[in-house]
Amino acid sequence: MEERKLNIMVIDDENIVGKRLKPALEKSGDIVETFEDAKKALERFNEKPFDIVVTDIRMDEVDGIEVLEHVLAHSDKTKVIIITGYATVEVAREALAKGAFDFIAKPFKPNDLRVVIERAAKQLKN
Amino acid sequence: MGPIIGRLKKGFRGRELTEARLQFARFRKLLENTRAIMNLVEDGREKLREEYIFDRHYVTSLLDGVLERAGMLVFDAVVLAPEGGEALYLLYDRLKAFAVERFIKEEAKEQSGCFTPSDTKTLPEEPELRLLSCALDWVTGPLPDGEPSMMDLVRLVFDHTIACLRGGSAMAKKRLEWNRGDTRHVIDVVDLEGGDVKEGPVSGYDLGCRPLGTMIAGAGWEGPRRQEGEAKTTKNWIAFTDKDQLSLRGTDDDNRLYLEATLSGHTDADFAFFFAEDPLDPKSFLPEAFHVEKTVLGAMAWNYDLPGQDMEYSLSQLGARLLGGM
Amino acid sequence: MEQDRKKPLDFDYAFRLRYETLRALMNRNVHALQLLSDLEADLNHFPLLDYRIKRPVERLLGETLLMIQELNLLARNQYTELYDVLDQIRRKTSLILREPPALAQKPLVAALDEEQSLDPALVGGKASGVASLRRLFPEVVPAGFTVTTAAYNMFLQENGLVERIRLMLKDLDTTKDRDRFSSITESIRNMIRTGHTPKALEEELLGHAERLAAAAPSGWAVRSSATSEDSRFSFAGQFDTSLGIPTDGLIAAYRQIVASRFSDRAVIYRINCGFREVDTPMAVLFMPMIDAAAAGVIYTTDPKDPEAERMVINACAGLGDDMVKGIKQGDTFYMERHQSPVPARPATVEKDPDYISSDTLSEIGTLAYQATTAFGFDMDIEWAVDRQGKVWLLQGRRLYPATQEGIKEARSRQELPLIEGGVTIFPGRAEGQVVCRRGEELYPIPKGSVLVVDQPTPELSSLLPNAAALLASGGSPVGHLATLIREFSIPSIFQLGNAVKRLQEGKVVSVNATKRRIYAGSRWPGMKERVLSRLASAEKSQKDDPLNDIVLALHLTDPFSSSFKPRGCRSIHDVIRFTHEMSVRQMFQFGDEHNHLWKQKTRRLKTKLPMKFKLLDLEGTLNSGKRDLAPADLDSIPFNAFWKGFSDPALHWPERWKSEFAGLPTDFREQVLGGFEGPRRSKDANYLLLARDYLNFNARFAYHYTMVDAFVGPGDENNYVHFRFHGGGGSKEKRQRRARFVEWVLREKHFGVDRRGDLITAWLRRYPQKDSEEALEMLGRLMVCARQLDMLMRSESSVKVFAQDFLNNKFQAFS
Structure with missing residues (x-):
């Protein structure tokens, strides 16, 4: 299997999340950009394609569902992974129904997210 | 009141x-x-x-x-x-x-x-x-x-x-007893399922209670008739049972033990909890997997999240030490 | 800190214990309802003896036992009978859940010639039918293979889809919002289409295809082969078929067919017919394509007239697919049931068709006759004739013709029928109100309706369980819907043409499908009852989940009926409902001398609203000493949020003026002004139980009962908002519409909802304080707006209209 670097975008308005995720995800050689401001993230997304977008669902300005909709409207190849603070059926279902690849509930280990990303990457190759 | x-x-x-x-x-x-x-x-x-x-x-x-x-x-x-x-x-x-x-x-x-x-x-x-x-x-x-x-x-x-939690022996319909070493064990069994049970002495395998069956097997019990040695002391117990749950209590003043156990084969459900009133020292008979916490009246200990086989082993060891020759 | 160590002056242990008992009971109630609801959903996904079913049942029994104890603590052992009632239920459940399941290694792919291809649970109904047909006629039925239900389960599991699908279909209401529903099914299909096919499955599938490659120069026909507990249901037309697929497209075609299992109409069909997801895994049948010059279906008995002792062949040129889908109408031929039958051209066909010879038809008849003799039951068999003139049989299944009783002739009367003509699809008589449905309108129809449609498309299958009869202006007797109609045994006439326009919505008509006549009005005494009992028994057999009746079903719906007593409880749900209701009543039994302390703690809440409120302060935190309090005096997080919505000035209270008459004597007010509506009259207050982080509000107004139970504090682990809504003054239909309106709004607001008839149970758990407060505020508004809405629910569409008005804060609509 050929190894290709993934472009990953991480959006969360709490800085601890991006701060700890970035180094963890970069360990496997992928390119990670983190954003606390979802608006800025979406602007960046319009400039540059990302393979995977990881976003928190609850943010003050723009919420995760909006991010999801924006991303899918601009790129049908990008896989969106949602971080939820409270894994309720409704929120998760809404996200999945709107086309999110999967969701992951806080608290989680960087490696848990890594597994989800690998699964998404597998589908990207198909 | x-x-x-x-x-x-x-x-x-x-x-x-x-x-x-x-x-x-x-x-x-x-x-x-x-x-x-x-x-x-x-x-x-x-x-x-x-x-x-x-x-x-x-x-x-x-x-x-x-x-x-x-x-x-x-x-x-x-x-x-x-x-x-x-x-x-x-x-x-x-x-x-x-x-x-x-x-x-x-x-x-x-x-x-x-x-x-x-x-x-x-x-x-x-x-x-x-x-x-x-x-x-x-x-x-x-x-x-x-x-x-x-x-x-x-x-x-x-x-x-x-x-x-003391008391309740009067309502027991089944009795299990045997000698090990110089101790005679008498267990009154209350079936919480309340099914129609035959009264009188029963075999450990008729109990229909996995944790108690496991403990008895660990104690080396092989049937109601086979008894070894001459009993000098008697230990009395009462057990409340259903299919995979057990509540076993020592009823003698010098043997105030309380054991609660579930053995179903599902790790998330299975556990054992133990309380020993002073002066009993639970460390003397508990297997290592138990975490012990001291209280004013005695000590309590518990053990959970063990895979089914380990829990089974733990209970059979406990059976050997509580209901065996000790 | 020093001060904390002292016992607070007003600490009242007895009072505290009653409060904690009630709290514990309420909490357990919420938890138990959640368990019930999860269990109901999980029963669709896991087999009955699965640990994931047994364990929640045991936990439910445990929680309910403790609830009963808590009620008896509050009620001083008035309800000890419940212990015995619950014990009997426990014995019944343990009988049902006793046997251990047997597990065996199942193959992923099975060739039609293998023994296991006769097992419908492994290869599905269609493939097992083909396999048995091939044993009989190895030369005439093509070879092929099936990707089994075991492979299906493996596919879902390896892609992590079981949980995700369960999540997405859970509590889904198909009738509420079609767009939302469709977007969910579309995402499920998409997950399947883009899923990855397990290596072992891929290798086996391609291996089997390779071995038969020589027989498939025109590619492959790939068809679903579904299973269900009851082989009488075929899921006809519910899944896709892919034709002419080259070998390298087989894997994608497999995923495509599996995905079609989650088409809107397939999901609706399963939900409406009460099929459980676990009972209906899907196998996929692969057969080489036959390059057909002609194709069709043969019935070994005339489904419309079983006594005629004849077989019926439908035929058309080319592939039979369009005819089966109902798009194309073919030609019909009859022949006697005989070893070498001679086909007879029906009067309507002017000359023999050029695409098939009489000899070939006769050959098909011979094969069908041999099959029906060999199997011992009547069949419908799909056939094709290839370009070389060779006859092939492609599928065969058991045919369930009409019963003798169903086609007994009605005694004739003098009145002239409203309509005469058409084609009988299933004979028999029925009567009911006319309900017309067009195109995509799949809103449910009332039980016992005569359904009138233009084209009988398979989508309509979801409506069949409630239909007394079905009348269509077009349609093909060999279409999928026709097959389903026979399975449901619904008297039906197709091809009535423009005559159906004479049928007016809402008018009662009598249908004689045997004689193809439709009369105005009610014609046969006792017919309506027969229709309804037929529908009820059909429903029962579909929902015969053994746990349903003793665990999930709620039989005690009316707390004021005489059967609302311990012995009236038949299910765990009943016991929970009863226990909850009685515990609430218990809190307010002021007459009891032992409850003297309650009386002391009761306050009146003074408001401008035309309702009375009695208030019980549970923690002594609201102590102001005053007997009458205003809402602003109360320091309770959930109450404040709730009250903000409930007293929103934007809401309309038509009764508000009545409070201006406060000076008049109560009796006079009630007699002259009609009092406050509902069985709880003005002298019956509505009850509020409060603590700093707790609210329990019981209201009975405008003939319905509502309850809000909420715990809201700074953390969110314990936060919950729980809501029940039940009853009303309107007709049953209108009450149910209002309940659907409430359900709609609550779902939009992220509540979990369980609706049974007009009883709504909803919950929002573990949300942060802010969200929980917003939910309570919304509930306050919703209670006021829904108050008299049952009267306004004139049509089905009002559900959606009112829901949208409410969600858009257009409250003037609710005046």
Whole structure:
């Protein structure tokens, strides 16, 4: 299997999340950009394609569902992974129904997210 | 009599069995709530240890969970033993007020809940980590200046409750007895399922109770007729059983033991809990897998999250030591 | 800190215990309802003896036992009978959940010639039918293979889809919002289409295809082969078929067919017919394509007239697919049931068709006759004739013709029929109100309706369980819907043409499908009852989940009926409902001398609203000493949030003026002004139980009952908002519409909802304080707006209209 670097975008308005995720995800050689401001993230997304977008669902300005909709409207190849603070059926279902690849509930280990990303990457190759 | 009327009316059909079931179910609930508190603490420790990604919200809901479970725990305890339950509520209210003030309220600072580090322990730098670390210390204690911890409440709950579990032998319909070494063991068995049972002596394999069957097998019991040696002393027990649950209690004054066990083959359901009133030392007969906690009246110990086979092994060892030649 | 150690002056242990008992009971109630609801959903996904079913049942029994104890603590052992009632339920459940399941290694792919291809649970109904046909006629039925239900389960599991699908279909209401529903099914299909096919499955599938490659020069026909507990249901037309697929497209075609299992109409069909997801895993049948010159279906008995002793062949040129889908109408031929039958051209066909010869038809008849003799039951068999003139049989299944009783002739009367003509699809008589449905309108129809449609498309299958009869202006007797109609045994006439326009919505008509006549009005005494009992028994057999009746079903719906007593409880749900209701009543039994302390703590809440409120302060935190309090005096997080919505000035209270008459004597007010509506009259207050982080509000107004139970504090682990809504003054239909309106709004607001008839149970758990407060505020508004809405629910569409008005804060609509 050929190894290709993934472009990953991480959006969360709490800085601890991006701060700890970035180094963890970069360990496997992928390119990670983190954003606390979802608006800025979406602007960046319009400039540059990302393979995977990881976003928190609850943010003050723009919420995760909006991010999801924006991303899918601009790129049908990008896989969106949602971080939820409270894994309720409704929120998760809404996200999945709107086309999110999967969701992951806080608290989680960087490696848990890594597994989800690998699964998404597998589908990207198909 | 306190405001809670625990006893059913005399004329009530099946009164004894219903009361036994209620006591059994309520005490299980109490253990479930205790275990939930332990699990929350363990979950928090894991988050600290393994570099999880979490936020302040996690700490708040962890403490919230601890408080809710502790409230339920106290309630279960006073339903089982209403007399004197007031003290439990007073302590609970005090703990709750402290937790809300120091950890949960929006304005609570990340280190305001921390007691002055009494030893060399250093606190983590990141605020979320520090808050969690302090909160966990507060739950488990011990705390300086005699400040009560949540664990103190848990211990108090068990000391409060354990005496109400005595008694009940009269309603037993089955009896299991044998000699090992110089000890004669007599177990009165109450089947909580309440099925039609034949009365009188039974074989261990007829019990239809996996944990008790496992313990008896561990004790080397091979049938009602085979008895070894001359009995010098007799140990009396009462067992409440159903398919995969057991409540086994020593009824002699010098053998006040309480064992609760579930053995179903499903790790998330299986556990064993043990309480030994002083002067018994649980360390002398408990397998290693048990975590022991000292209380005023004695000591308690528990063991869970073991895969089915390990739990089986644990129980058979326990059987050997409690019901075997000792 | 020193002060904390002292016992607070007002600490009242007895009072505290009652409060904690109630709290514990309420909490357990919420938890138990959640368990019930999860269990109901999980029964669709896991087999009955699965640990994931047994365990929640045991937990439910445990929680319910403790609830009963808590009620008896509050009620001083007034309800000890419940212990016995619950014990009987426990014995019944343990009988049902006793046997251990047997597990065996199942193959992923099975060739039609293998023994296991006769097992419909492994290869599905269609493939097992083909396999048995091939044993009989190895030369005439093509070879092929099936990707089994075991492979299906493996596929879902390896892609982590079982949980995700369960999550997405849970509590889904198909009728509420079609767009939302469609977007969910579309995402499920998409997950399947883009899923990854397990290596072992891929290798086996391609291996089997390779071995038969020589027989498939025109590619492959790939068809679903579904299973269900009851082989009488075929899921006809519910799944896709892919034709002419080259070998390298087989894997994608497999995923495509599996995905079609989650088409809108397939999901609706399963939900409406009460099929459980676990009972209906899907196998996929692969057969080489036959390059057909002609194709069709043969019935070994005339489904419309079983006594005629004849077989019926439908035929058309080319592939039979369009005919089966109902798009194309073919030609019909009859022949006697005989070893070498001679086909007879029906009067309507002017000359023999050029695409098939009489000899070939006769050959098909011979094969069908041999099959029906060999199997011992009547069949419908799909056939094709290839370009070389060779006859192939492609599928065969058991045919369930009409019963003798169903086609007994009605005694004739003098009145002339409203309509005469058409084609009988299933004979028999029925009567009911006319309901017309067009195109995509799949809103449910009332039980016992005569359904009138233009084209009988398979989508309509979801409506069949409630239909007394079905009348269509077009349609093909060999279409999928026709097959389903026979399975449901619904008297039906197709091809009525424009005559159906004479049928007016809402008018009662009598249908004689045997004689193809439709009369105005009610014609046969006792017919309506027969229709309804037929529908009821059909429903029962579909929902015969053994746990349903003793665990999930709620039989005690009316707390004021005489059967609302311990012995009236038949299910765990009943016991929970009863226990909850009685515990609430218990809190307010002021007459009891033992409850003296309650009386002291009761306050009146003074408001401008035309309702009375009695208030019980549970923690002594609201102590102001005053007997009458205003809402602003109360310091309760959930109450404040709730009250903000409930007293929103934007809401309309038509009764508001009545409070201006406060000076008049109560009796006069009630007699002259009609009082406050509902069985709880003005002297019956509505009850509020409050603590700083707790609210329990019981209201009975405008003939319905509502209850809000909420715990809201700074953390969110314990936060919950729980809501029940039940009853009303309107007709049953209108009440149910209002309940659907409430359900709609609550779902939009992220509540979990369980609706049974007009009883709504909803919950929102573990949300942060802010969200929980917003939910309570919304509930306050919703209670006021829904108050008299049952009267306004004139049509089905009003559900959606009112829901949208409410969600858009257009409250003037609710005046």
